[in-house]
Amino acid sequence: MDESILLELHRMVDEYALEPTLNATLRSFIAEKASEKTSWAEMTRCTHRMLGGRSPDLERHAALTELIILLLDIVDDLQDRDSPNRPWMTCEPAVTLNAVLAMFAAILGQCGQSGIGSAVGSLLARSIQGQQADITDKVLSEEDYFHMVADKSGTLLQLAVYMGSALVDGVDSNVQETLNQLAVCGGIVSQIENDARDVLRLDFKNDLLHKKRTLPVLFMLEDSHAEFPALNEYYAGTLSREQFAERQREFVQYARDSGCIEYCKVVQALYKDKANELYELLPPMLEPWAGQFREIFVPDYDVRYNASGEGGVS
Structure with a gap:
């Protein structure tokens, strides 16, 4: 700032x-x-x-x-x-x-x-x-x-x-709507990045701990009943929070191995492509601000495998 x-x-x-x-x-x-x-x-x-x-x-x-x-x-x-x-x-x-x-x-x-x-x-x-x-x-x-x-x-x-x-007079309604749709795509791409990172955390901010159903979690829950039953048991309430905390590294390892991160990358790419298509629909805009806008809203996202928060659950 x-x-x-x-x-x-x-x-x-x-x-x-x-x-x-x-x-x-x-x-x-x-x-x-x-x-x-x-x-x-x-x-x-x-x-x-x-x-x-x-x-x-x-x-x-x-x-x-x-x-x-x-x-x-x-x-x-x-x-x-x-x-x-x-x-x-x-x-x-x-x-x-x-x-x-x-x-x-x-x-x-x-x-x-x-x-x-x-x-x-x-x-x-x-x-x-x-x-x-x-x-x-x-x-x-x-x-x-x-x-x-x-x-x-x-x-x-x-x-x-x-x-x-x-603060700009006379903005075309079609331009405003395209900007709105582009913003939504950017928000989704950014949120997927956050959610993919958060299932890999080894601290209190891990989304699995809080039983959130984010995109990577929904992907894991599809197959975990056979591959890692403990995840379904935790979400069903038959595995306690304390038991999750004791086994959190196992849960995070399953997240790494499940393919959920790769799936998030694929979905991110789809929304990034859509954002690029929307950007191309816009009429020529003033530079260098148009380029800066594109860098903010259509960045080169890459979901990180190494999340922060290596401490235990508090």
Whole structure:
């Protein structure tokens, strides 16, 4: 996160969090987010610039994109409870809740200034719908998975794109729809990468531990009743969490051997091809931003076999 985005975020915090302790808490959350290598603000910038926009409000919109994503990241961590060391997890829960409300107030205020509240609200509602399906175990099939990911992750990339295009007058509706579809493809490709990595983790963030049905897990469950019955037993509840923890390296090894990672790569390639096709449908866009946009949304993804998190289950 670059300095101009940080300055905008601090300005928003100073405007909507006047109480010193709350202000300092929000700044610590932003500092945590700033340490990550993310492209959210850049998505908004590139979209705006390649469409020919020159709005003086661009940096504010790019920062607002980052603030919305930070808010959703915090809520996600509060739900999953799998990132215990992040500042919003280590401070008092009531303080974190107040910080979330303050961020929400800032988002409402900033969207109101730009007249984009309705569109942003609709996108957030769809993302929350996807998150709800994820945390309530509504995903039982690949069709459910792709629908959930399109809502949960795809709409957030749509949001980043919209925050840039909303400041450009006269964007063709067909161009906007193509950008939306491209964003959904990018979200799905990115989520598959995360999910493939997470079944290989040897720590508390392993998706198998939490009995999530992600794409690689759904693939494994198809054949595990014969190849590795313990996986079916764990998901059925006949194998305890403690027993899973004792055998986690076996589960991860089965994930490596099952072919689920290779399957994820194939599906990623299909969505990457679709994203490339959509990009080619766009009219000529301004450079160098169009090239940067393509690098963000149609990158050369490669699912990694060596995941982070080599510690035991906490």
